[in-house]
Amino acid sequence: MTATLNETLTLLLVEDDAGDAFLVEELLKQAEAPPRITWVRTLDETKARLGPEIQCVLVDLSLPDATGLEALEHVIHLAPHAAVLVLTGLRDAHVGVAAVQAGAQDYLVKQDVDARLLARAIRYAMERKRADLAQRRLVEAELTAKENARLENGLLPVPLLRNRGLRHSTRYLPGSGGRLAGDFLDTVQTPDGSIHVVVGDVCGHGPDEAALGVALRIAWRALVLAGQSGDLLLHTLDTLLRAERKAPEIFTTLCMTTIAPDLGSAQMRVVGHPPPVLVRDGHVQLVESAPSGPPLGIFPDAQWTVLDVPLGERWSMMLYTDGLIEAAVGGEMLGVDGLVDLVRLHGTIDIDRLIGDVGTLNDDLAAVVVGRGET
DSSP: OOOOOSSOOEEEEEOSOHHHHHHHHHHHTTSSSOOEEEEESSHHHHHHHOOTTOOEEEEOSEETTEETHHHHHHHHHHOTTSEEEEEESOOOHHHHHHHHHHTOSEEEEGGGOOHHHHHHHHHHHHHHHHHHHHHHHHHHHHHHHHHHHHHHHHHSOOOBOOOTTSEEEEEEEOOTTOOOEEEEEEEEEOTTSOEEEEEEEEEEESHHHHHHHHHHHHHHHHHHHTTOOHHHHHHHHHHHHHHHOSSTTOOEEEEEEEEOTTSSEEEEEEESSOOOEEEETTEEEESOSSOSBOOBTTOTTOOOOOEEEEOOSSEEEEEEOTTTTTSEETTEEOHHHHHHHHHHHHTSOOHHHHHHHHOSOSSOEEEEEEEESOO
């Protein structure tokens, strides 16, 4: 009876004995779909021939340049995505158990193998390897999800607010890739009644950038509570960024504002960041088309211009990251002008409606909306 393999495999046979290698090749020729076999005699040859196209490796434990589990461990290290079967003349149950514990999918004794058994063992080994890799990916995904959740919690603090006259809402959404970025936000009211808001964006995507965003957000909150403000605060954040970033090209943009205790005015610094949108007495505008100065992490002696913003009795203002204006609407990027047009169309800053209008976000979005009275 012929052996059965469900697919045409690319197989590497690591065997120093020419007679045993010939026997294996003859047995596998009887399969319904005989595999493509590459035969090597030593571990050094194995290193040269192992590539992503190899789906399964049959390895002897007695090679000229490696013996026992050492040979197996080298092969598993070289071919982490391939199924590995031990095919040896050594009939020892303890060695078989050790081989499987070391990562082999099966342990076969040459004297006991026929065509049917060998074909079935290869097929089962392939399925076990697929299951192992799927389980590993699942575990990695779960760990990534937990890490993302922990980082996201750090990026989304509970605002420290006492003023009930201020309307306040926040949103944080990951981009379409699902990867966390370094967008962050925070709101803190200090004992003098001033309300401090920050929205920032660490360039890049991934856990390192997200962790850096968390560090900057926590540092910003601590510095504000300690009484630092203005350029002194920004230079302190710049120093922290340079110390914590993984590469010298990493920079951070941010917008931070201090709203006066009477909610009638604000001082703002736009640090290489998109300008906030302000609705004041029914009129929609950008706070400032030009930034106060460059992003953090570029010029160590940077200066930032203070923007004095009168607010009045009825107003709302949105600080946001570029994930919002880089979203595509009608096949074109929204941009700051498009954002202003949408707010004019709505007649107010409704962050959920804006997100609904832009649809899928290509990049992360962090946004804070603050306001006083009805606008």
